[in-house]
Amino acid sequence: MVAFVLRRFASLAVVLFCVITITFLLVRLAPGGPFAREREIPEAIQKELLARYKLDGTLWQQYTDYLGDLLRGDLRLSTKFRGRTVNELIAQSLPVSLQVGLTAFVLATLGGVWLGSLAAVRQHSWVDTTSMFGALLAISIPAFVTGPVLVLIFALKLGWLPVGGWTSWKSLILPSITLAGPYVAYIARLMRSSMLEVLTQDFVRTARAKGLSDSAVLYRHALKVAILPVVSFLGPLAANLLTGSIVIEAIFAIPGAGSFFVNSIINRDVFLLCGIIIVYCALLVVLNLLVDVAYTFLDRRIQLDG
Amino acid sequence: MGKPLSPPGAWRRLLRNPVALTSMAILAFVAFIAIFGPAIFQTDPHALSSHQFSEPSAEHFFGTDVNGRDVFARVIEGARISLLVGLCGAMVSFFVGTTYGMISGYVGGKTDALMMRFVEILYSIPRLIIIILVSFIFDPKVKLWLSGIAGGALVGYSKVLILIFSLGLIEWLTMARIVRGQVLSLKAQQFVLAARSLGQSHTRIILRHLLPNLVGIVVVYLTLTIPAVILDESFLSFLGLGVQAPQASWGSLLADGALAINPIRSHWWLLVFPAGVMSITLLALNFLGDALRDALDPRARRS
Numbered sequence: 001m002v003a004f005v006l007r008r009f010a011s012l013a014v015v016l017f018c019v020i021t022i023t024f025l026l027v028r029l030a031p032g033g034p035f036a037r038e039r040e041i042p043e044a045i046q047k048e049l050l051a052r053y054k055l056d057g058t059l060w061q062q063y064t065d066y067l068g069d070l071l072r073g074d075l076r077l078s079t080k081f082r083g084r085t086v087n088e089l090i091a092q093s094l095p096v097s098l099q100v101g102l103t104a105f106v107l108a109t110l111g112g113v114w115l116g117s118l119a120a121v122r123q124h125s126w127v128d129t130t131s132m133f134g135a136l137l138a139i140s141i142p143a144f145v146t147g148p149v150l151v152l153i154f155a156l157k158l159g160w161l162p163v164g165g166w167t168s169w170k171s172l173i174l175p176s177i178t179l180a181g182p183y184v185a186y187i188a189r190l191m192r193s194s195m196l197e198v199l200t201q202d203f204v205r206t207a208r209a210k211g212l213s214d215s216a217v218l219y220r221h222a223l224k225v226a227i228l229p230v231v232s233f234l235g236p237l238a239a240n241l242l243t244g245s246i247v248i249e250a251i252f253a254i255p256g257a258g259s260f261f262v263n264s265i266i267n268r269d270v271f272l273l274c275g276i277i278i279v280y281c282a283l284l285v286v287l288n289l290l291v292d293v294a295y296t297f298l299d300r301r302i303q304l305d306g
Numbered sequence: 307m308g309k310p311l312s313p314p315g316a317w318r319r320l321l322r323n324p325v326a327l328t329s330m331a332i333l334a335f336v337a338f339i340a341i342f343g344p345a346i347f348q349t350d351p352h353a354l355s356s357h358q359f360s361e362p363s364a365e366h367f368f369g370t371d372v373n374g375r376d377v378f379a380r381v382i383e384g385a386r387i388s389l390l391v392g393l394c395g396a397m398v399s400f401f402v403g404t405t406y407g408m409i410s411g412y413v414g415g416k417t418d419a420l421m422m423r424f425v426e427i428l429y430s431i432p433r434l435i436i437i438i439l440v441s442f443i444f445d446p447k448v449k450l451w452l453s454g455i456a457g458g459a460l461v462g463y464s465k466v467l468i469l470i471f472s473l474g475l476i477e478w479l480t481m482a483r484i485v486r487g488q489v490l491s492l493k494a495q496q497f498v499l500a501a502r503s504l505g506q507s508h509t510r511i512i513l514r515h516l517l518p519n520l521v522g523i524v525v526v527y528l529t530l531t532i533p534a535v536i537l538d539e540s541f542l543s544f545l546g547l548g549v550q551a552p553q554a555s556w557g558s559l560l561a562d563g564a565l566a567i568n569p570i571r572s573h574w575w576l577l578v579f580p581a582g583v584m585s586i587t588l589l590a591l592n593f594l595g596d597a598l599r600d601a602l603d604p605r606a607r608r609s
Contacts, residue, residue: 015427015431019431022436023436023439026439026440026443027439027443029443136589136592136593136596137585137589139592140533140585140588140589140591140592141581141585141588142537142540142541142544142557142560142584144540144541144544144557144560144561144564145560145564145577145581145584145585147564148563148564148577149577235429236429239429239431239432239433242432242435243432243433243434243435243541246435246545247541247544247545250544250545251564261435262438262545262546262547265438265439265442265547273439277432277435277436277439280432280435281431281432284431284432285431
């Protein structure tokens with residue numbers, strides 16, 4: 001087990017290293033640096049600026065310097081937000097994004113598993129048909145349509161929840177529901193087909209034959225096996241939620257990392273951009289490791305190798 | 307067990323499925339309007355007028371926007387660009403995914419393990435974020451390249467071109483997985499062994515024996531990739547990182563529409579019509595994909 005985790009850690013470090021390298025090269029090779037403006041800056045000042053933000057020297061030098069700084073946990077200075085470090089900006093905005101993301105993550109998983117099992121158990125009933133139709137509908141409608149519609153209903157017409165911003169726990173509700181919607185649907189579909197397959201298997205019949213109640217068969221026996229495809233989707237789910245939250249933050253005017261990301265591209269804020277991508281990837285990579293470990297606990301048939 | 311090209315009655319099964327038929331009819335209609343709409347209705351999506359925010363009427367079916375442009379014409383233009391990106395992007399993902407999956411499955415062993423590990427890794431990094439970066443960086447280069455050919459007429463389409471390729475290049479993972487699984491089971495079958503012992507080359511086996519057997523499953527996932535690419539594109543355009551104004555795609559129209567929702571005066575038609583058209587199209591594509599899967603792959607039908 002320990003060897004497995006260590007081995008996976010090594011491979012994850014390689015992945016992270018590749019992401020860092022690619023991101024850095026892409027950003028630095030892009031035409032137009034952070035100080036390329038319409039107005040010419042005197043050469044001396046330009047030089048001074050580049051030195052201050054460690055953007056001078058050959059590309060190789062810059063790259064190795066940056067790697068060194070990263071190893072020390074220093075994500076450097078933002079070129080747009082003068083005098084503020086990227087560490088600071090991320091520490092301030094990421095928790096907001098993570099709250100929305102985590103709530104959506106829990107909603108999507110629980111909601112999807114529950115809805116999918118329900119549909120599977122009552123196959124061909126109206127519950128099944130309507131929830132599966134609803135699921136396809138939810139997958140087909142993008143978040144930036146559901147978002148404004150929910151705002152129109154629950155914030156503007158009914159006045160129950162805030163329109164946007166980040167003030168109280170109420171600000172969390174609409175964004176996380178909007179973000180989770182399509183994934184509740186996706187997981188419900190996944191869960192339904194997996195559950196239908198499991199329900200035909202021998203051990204379920206045995207459990208029934210022993211005289212266990214329907215709910216015991218479902219929750220104690222079938223669910224444990226049927227949930228496996230959902231568990232292996234949790235990694236990609238986290239990646240999708242993280243990207244999805246960029247749009248959600250734009251819709252609900254939430255001061256999270258997503259809006260910093262979009263702005264950093266537009267402003268060519270080199271290190272903020274690199275920093276956010278690297279932190280995102282690191283988060284996901286660790287989360288994937290956790291999911292893998294959880295998977296092996298849930299599915300005893302899997303041997304730990306590699 | 308591999309599945310034959312089209313199981314007996316696949317087409318008939320599809321045609322007997324009312325959901326599939328409705329979806330096909332809707333898609334045909336949307337495609338028809340997208341292609342011939344501008345010629346039929348003689349509308350110009352870029353023509354400005356003084357009729358700001360006028361409600362839907364006989365003159366402007368879907369009303370007008372902040373610049374007095376006809377929303378109906380803009381939705382048609384959006385359909386052209388979104389469908390173009392969706393179709394071409396799905397084709398790119400089809401080529402990459404099928405090739406990748408076929409090589410992985412056919413070669414097998416260590417190569418297969420390594421290639422599939424790579425797919426797994428890609429699944430779990432935020433690909434769309436990297437794509438945003440890539441599209442932003444290559445835009446000037448592609449613009450430069452396009453201005454050199456066809457007399458510069460295509461410069462405005464540089465973003466569209468980049469979107470097609472970058473989105474195609476991130477949406478191939480599922481396709482590769484499916485194709486690989488299929489190839490793994492196909493190559494263990496006797497007709498492949500027979501072809502091999504008759505002395506046929508690997509290329510020939512792949513092209514003549516494996517590929518035809520993959521068509522069904524590939525068509526299904528191609529149908530399901532199109533809506534995924536359209537959604538991705540609308541995502542980017544919504545953030546202002548996709549199609550550039552004055553061009554419109556469904557995503558950029560929806561971004562305008564979402565802004566128009568406010569407590570004082572809601573210009574609902576700016577959101578409702580693009581959202582409706584886009585959702586119906588995506589829904590039809592997803593339903594058609596599901597129905598195709600049911601028709602071509604009876605084993606996957608759980609009912």
